[in-house]
Amino acid sequence: MISKIRIAEAPNYLTEEQGIRSWLLTTDHKRICLLYIAAITFFFVLGGIAALLIRLELLTPVTDLVSPETYNKLFSEHGIIMVWLFLIPSIPATLGNFLIPEMIGAKDVAFPKLNLASWYVFMIGGLLIMYGIARGGIDTGWTFYTPFSTIYSTTEVAVTGVGIFIVGFSSIMTGVNFIVTIHRLRAPGMTWFRMPLFLWSLYSTSVVMVLATPVLAIALLMIIWERVFQVGIFSPELGGDPVLFQHLFWFYSHPAVYIMVLPSMGVVSEIVAAFSRKAVFGYVFVAFSSVAIAVLGFLVWGHHMFVAGESVYSALAFSVLSYLVAVPSAIKVFNWSATLYKGSVSLDTPMLYALGFIGLFTIGGMTGLFVAALGIDVHVTDTYFVIAHFHYIMVGGAVMGYLGGLHYWWPKISGRMYPERLAKAAALIVFLGFNLTFFPQFVLGWLGMPRRYAAYPPEWQWLHILSTAGATILAVGYLMPLLYLTWAWKRGPLAGHNPWRATGLEWQISSPPPKHNFETTPIVTHKAYDYAGMKEELGLV
Amino acid sequence: MSKAEALALREPFSTPQHQRDTAMLGMWVFIATEVLFFGGLFVAFAVYRMYYTQGFLEGSRGMTLVIGTINSAVLIASTFTMSLAIHAIQHNKQLRCYLLLLITALIGLVFLALKFTEYFIHYQEHKVPGIWFESHDPQAGPEQLFYIFYFAMTGLHAIHLSIGCGLVTTMAVRTALGRFNGNYHTAIDVTGLYWHFVDIIWGFLYAIFYIPGFR
Ligand SMILES: [Cu+2]
Numbered sequence: 049m050i051s052k053i054r055i056a057e058a059p060n061y062l063t064e065e066q067g068i069r070s071w072l073l074t075t076d077h078k079r080i081c082l083l084y085i086a087a088i089t090f091f092f093v094l095g096g097i098a099a100l101l102i103r104l105e106l107l108t109p110v111t112d113l114v115s116p117e118t119y120n121k122l123f124s125e126h127g128i129i130m131v132w133l134f135l136i137p138s139i140p141a142t143l144g145n146f147l148i149p150e151m152i153g154a155k156d157v158a159f160p161k162l163n164l165a166s167w168y169v170f171m172i173g174g175l176l177i178m179y180g181i182a183r184g185g186i187d188t189g190w191t192f193y194t195p196f197s198t199i200y201s202t203t204e205v206a207v208t209g210v211g212i213f214i215v216g217f218s219s220i221m222t223g224v225n226f227i228v229t230i231h232r233l234r235a236p237g238m239t240w241f242r243m244p245l246f247l248w249s250l251y252s253t254s255v256v257m258v259l260a261t262p263v264l265a266i267a268l269l270m271i272i273w274e275r276v277f278q279v280g281i282f283s284p285e286l287g288g289d290p291v292l293f294q295h296l297f298w299f300y301s302h303p304a305v306y307i308m309v310l311p312s313m314g315v316v317s318e319i320v321a322a323f324s325r326k327a328v329f330g331y332v333f334v335a336f337s338s339v340a341i342a343v344l345g346f347l348v349w350g351h352h353m354f355v356a357g358e359s360v361y362s363a364l365a366f367s368v369l370s371y372l373v374a375v376p377s378a379i380k381v382f383n384w385s386a387t388l389y390k391g392s393v394s395l396d397t398p399m400l401y402a403l404g405f406i407g408l409f410t411i412g413g414m415t416g417l418f419v420a421a422l423g424i425d426v427h428v429t430d431t432y433f434v435i436a437h438f439h440y441i442m443v444g445g446a447v448m449g450y451l452g453g454l455h456y457w458w459p460k461i462s463g464r465m466y467p468e469r470l471a472k473a474a475a476l477i478v479f480l481g482f483n484l485t486f487f488p489q490f491v492l493g494w495l496g497m498p499r500r501y502a503a504y505p506p507e508w509q510w511l512h513i514l515s516t517a518g519a520t521i522l523a524v525g526y527l528m529p530l531l532y533l534t535w536a537w538k539r540g541p542l543a544g545h546n547p548w549r550a551t552g553l554e555w556q557i558s559s560p561p562p563k564h565n566f567e568t569t570p571i572v573t574h575k576a577y578d579y580a581g582m583k584e585e586l587g588l589v
Numbered sequence: 590m591s592k593a594e595a596l597a598l599r600e601p602f603s604t605p606q607h608q609r610d611t612a613m614l615g616m617w618v619f620i621a622t623e624v625l626f627f628g629g630l631f632v633a634f635a636v637y638r639m640y641y642t643q644g645f646l647e648g649s650r651g652m653t654l655v656i657g658t659i660n661s662a663v664l665i666a667s668t669f670t671m672s673l674a675i676h677a678i679q680h681n682k683q684l685r686c687y688l689l690l691l692i693t694a695l696i697g698l699v700f701l702a703l704k705f706t707e708y709f710i711h712y713q714e715h716k717v718p719g720i721w722f723e724s725h726d727p728q729a730g731p732e733q734l735f736y737i738f739y740f741a742m743t744g745l746h747a748i749h750l751s752i753g754c755g756l757v758t759t760m761a762v763r764t765a766l767g768r769f770n771g772n773y774h775t776a777i778d779v780t781g782l783y784w785h786f787v788d789i790i791w792g793f794l795y796a797i798f799y800i801p802g803f804r
Contacts, residue, residue, distance in 0.1 A: 160600055
């Protein structure tokens with residue numbers, strides 16, 4: 049009750065200033081979080097529509113819904129939108145933006161103006177990519193492989209490339225901001241090893257953003273340069289090396305997978321602790337496993353070029369290094385499971401998503417070992433097996449984590465609760481729809497169905513029908529939170545400052561938080577997830 | 590805390606020192622990004638130089654060594670004046686700082702002028718890939734690759750330097766307006782860091798493009 053009265057009395061970050069101007073010129077990290085949520089939700093719907101069209105086309109073995117050219121554009125735009133306009137910014141720019149200052153007891157991020165600028169840069173890049181679509185789109189796939197992208201493709205490669213280049217800088221700005229914020233703005237007593245694990249994962253993510261994104265930027269710049277000036281940087285007839293582009297591209301794009309999934313792992317750590325009422329088992333190991341994943345992630349890019357003429361020796365080295373990534377990943381999965389052990393587990397919606405993440409990420413990770421093995425990779429390269437594998441990581445992992453986090457912190461962001469039963473139903477629908485969509489694709493890939501084809505032999509149709517049916521269910525599962533979270537924004541019951549009775553500084557301030565988060569800088573005396581030591585304060589006795 | 594300091598202190602910080610350290614760290618992290626940004630080009634250059642040692646050597650021999658060497662000296666001079674400017678403001682000498690910043694920006698412009706003279710010479714020699722490139726060498730492909738990287742990398746560096754000139758000029762104007770003093774000069778420090786970084790990049794560019802052409 050106390051918190052309800054507090055909401056009625058004190059203005060919060062949503063009510064303190066009004067009007068569209070106060071939103072577009074805000075430097076408040078919490079409002080910028082909402083700007084990003086609006087933007088990436090729009091792009092997610094767009095990328096989702098492309099995915100549904102792809103799945104509809106694949107319902108029959110022949111090309112009937114769209115032409116093969118359009119199909120190429122559909123899967124290219126689906127990949128580009130989902131990777132750069134949704135997954136890369138998803139958790140960091142939204143939940144990360146909102147929570148980093150609150151979790152470390154700061155008033156804002158280190159560079160609030162840079163934070164706002166990152167959103168505008170993101171929007172400019174995003175709009176440029178949209179402009180590319182309006183002019184006919186792009187058909188190179190999201191990977192821009194040369195020499196197709198530089199010489200043969202007649203589609204909007206340059207415009208789209210510039211768009212992604214610009215979006216990359218918004219990602220770098222976010223990364224710089226987060227690294228500096230975590231280093232410099234922690235409240236007294238908030239030592240590195242008292243930080244919530246979400247921050248360790250975001251810190252690692254930021255390092256990847258800062259060190260990998262510029263290499264993508266320069267690779268794209270070279271493609272644009274080659275196209276605009278009609279010179280050969282990567283074209284073999286002028287002495288260029290197309291595989292060099294693949295090296296530069298994957299030097300970013302493999303670590304980018306960890307930009308997408310590490311934040312989700314952080315979210316899962318928070319949720320598992322909160323709904324088991326226990327500290328995360330082996331905190332230090334989980335923290336350093338994030339760092340290890342970020343570091344190892346830079347050393348494995350060559351596993352994308354096993355069949356591209358890479359020497360046997362480098363292929364061997366990249367294969368072994370890729371296997372090593374499994375170690376910190378497994379540490380996380382084991383430690384989350386150990387956290388559940390003898391915890392008082394409650395299965396609220398965020399927990400359903402977290403458990404879903406653990407299961408799906410495990411499948412995605414294990415099949416990652418299949419494709420990291422040289423012999424098997426030669427068999428499944430560019431097949432639906434690879435598609436299924438990385439969707440288990442990016443959708444089953446990253447998106448599940450994003451949705452889990454959104455539900456977990458929605459009461460903090462909006463100040464209101466969402467309808468719990470509906471949300472649980474949606475979580476189950478997402479889980480079922482996801483597996484029905486992507487599990488058949490493992491089978492398809494193993495049987496030899498190549499990616500990026502609009503037509504296929506009729507005997508595989510039943511697997512495609514299953515997959516398309518799953519995608520439809522998945523779409524329903526994604527639409528539900530969109531609707532009820534929006535509904536709850538104004539009409540949900542008031543949440544109070546700590547509806548989950550969780551530890552963490554963000555739960556000690558009112559919901560929605562006041563504009564400057566903390567009236568006085570808090571002094572931290574507990575380690576993270578000290579459920580045993582904070583029983584009375586949290587009302588758990 | 591003086592009035593100027595209080596004005597300069599922004600939202601999440603409690604003290605000017607805290608704000609300064611944070612801003613410097615921000616620039617260091619940004620420089621890490623920049624290293625990888627140029628790094629991609631350096632790696633690609635290194636790969637091709639390994640493939641086509643002879644052709645790239647041919648390219649290096651086409652460089653205007655004199656201008657390149659003068660330009661290196663010019664940038665080292667600007668590093669020196671930039672450091673002096675920071676030293677001046679640390680000792681609260683605003684006028685001296687203002688003049689030194691202006692000189693730094695001017696030296697930057699001299700560098701750019703010389704650089705574009707070089708570009709013009711290459712244009713006259715028909716060595717601009719994509720616009721006008723001729724070569725009768727059997728190594729024409731590799732030589733063109735060399736020039737692509739030459740223009741891409743020095744061009745990118747020139748863009749960075751132009752931004753640097755803009756920043757340094759802004760700092761000079763703000764110094765003249767009395768925004769900085771011995772206690773508060775964060776923005777000049779940060780600009781200086783960036784300026785030095787851009788200078789260092791030139792050192793590497795000089796090494797890979799010009800030095801192999803020494804006869
Ligand atoms: Cu990879």
